[in-house]
Amino acid sequence: MTRISLSTAQAGLAAMAASFLSSMPAHAQSIDDTVNKVFADSTGWFVSFIFASIPGTSISWIVVWLVVAASVFTVYFGFIQFRVIGHSLALVSGKYSDPDDAGEVSHFQALATALSGTVGLGNIAGVAVAVSIGGAGATFWMILAGLLGMASKFTECTLGVKYRNEYPDGRVSGGPMYYLTKGFAERGLPGGGFLAVLFSVFCVLGALGGGNMFQANQAHQQLSGVFGDYPGWITGVVFAAIVFAVIVGGIKSIARVTEKVVPFMGVLYVGTALVIILMNADMVGAAFGQIFNGAFTGNGIVGGVIGALIQGFRRAAFSNEAGVGSAAIAHSAVRTKEPITEGFVSLLEPFIDTVVICTMTALVIIITGQLVTDPETGLYVINEAGQVTTATGATGVGLTSAAFESAFSWFPYILVVAVVLFAFSTMLSWSYYGLKAWTFMFGEGQAQELTFKVIFCVFIVIGAAASLGPVIDFSDAAIFAMAVVNIAGLYFLMPIVKRELDSYLRRLKSGEIKRFK
């Protein structure tokens, strides 16, 4: 049975690929157009549903949903993100790790892996999108969303560890699909299974969207910026081939090299941003002035304050994935007797990702004067697309690149390498998240896994060929759809986290939970 369905799937995909490839050489550029049109047409309804406005207002309900959830978790857990940071750092540094558990997944490793899935294009391209649509003020809302999001991340990652599956062979699998089913069952609530499947569907879409197409798309934009304009599907095919080699061919060395180089690129990126900020230290005050001013006045952007707020929250959620549920999958492999400890560790993630790294990108863009303002009114100059006019006309990752280039002319080359590597590592992480959701729905097995992996690679090509607009809309929509289901579940499960939290803090205070060094 398995054999048959496997070969059928392969034959079908091979035929698809063949017909796709045969039409390529003749109309290289128009392939991109066709892909773009078909893609935009087929995903439009989903995008407009997710971003629909609350009747009578211009506020999209999904943004309200995210803000309310993050605020509820923040209040419910008594501003947990500000109370336990010290303890979180102690956990990450291994001060509470049992030496007998050496060789198991440490808190640091779980955090590092989850971070390499989130730190990436969201921090480079996403921020640029936010400020070019929402102005400098979007940064303020982005930081606020990052701070609130720490509580969402704390909730979901605690549950991820608590309700993970531990298989007899020693493998561990966790994530929203598992806590939705097991947690709901434990509380005697109906609908857990349904939510878990719904989450899995959206997680697969999210993996194909934000975790794949957006990455491929922005990587292509960067590459074509350096090598000159060439059709997107070429980048797509190359990327797809490499990803295929890793996730299907099992060539671990590529993944391993990426995992080693990505943290280095992250440090290099943040370091360069810091240097630019320090070189212009006198302008930092003014930049923050623009950020605060824009946050509450809109400063002439389309949609005013609300527009800035929506962009800030959208890009923050897309970047740090708090409340989305993806991180719960990565964090759940940690070795700990106390699930809550991974919650404490995971809340550092939105802080590092959004509050620190995203803010740096935004500051560099603002300080280097990329956003064009009218010298008379002080308001942003808005172009016909409804976006803030930028100094070089670039948007997305191009805008960040231009901002860094104005300080260091060689930086775009570094950025190309960084973007390609970030894109690649995010794709690998999301191919794993998507796969977990896929096998949750269709069962574990080689045929099921291969089917998903092939689909994943096909979408890399589509993502690289389509234009940024439809891709970013679909990516956001899919990621937010995950958040809709995940957060709905979190509301019902948060009392469990509260119980764990109270018990742990009591034992920590009484000295029952000991430091090992």
Place this chain on the structure above:
Amino acid sequence: MSAKFIVGYDGSAASERALDFAIGRVKLQGGTVVLVHVLEWSPYSFLTPSELEERHKRRTEEMERAEKALIMPVLAKVRAQGIEAESKIRYGHIAETICKIAAELGAVQIVIGRNGHTTLGSRIFGSVAGHLAQASPVPCTIVP
């Protein structure tokens, strides 16, 4: 309690020489040989999500392999000479872990072999013998 001689053992020729030396000491003055095998591991390394998923499984496998293929046969060989022997398999930084075990067991001595020809390598990566000579909590014999 008999005197414990810790031997850093990884199956290499150098660690065999260290073991022979320790056996010689035990024959002369009595005591126990403790074979310590450390699997190099840092809790601050980077892993992919699928490596995280399989970590516990891999660790169990690695421990089993070290025990069955490496330590058990040697342990049997040492015991066959009428010498008391035990073993420890741990994960961690090799020299630090050996020091920690020495302190825990109240060992009288650490015996470690040295490769002797990797001047450049040990300058870059640091050598276990060199580190032990600096940091050992008990007398340390480095067997060339």
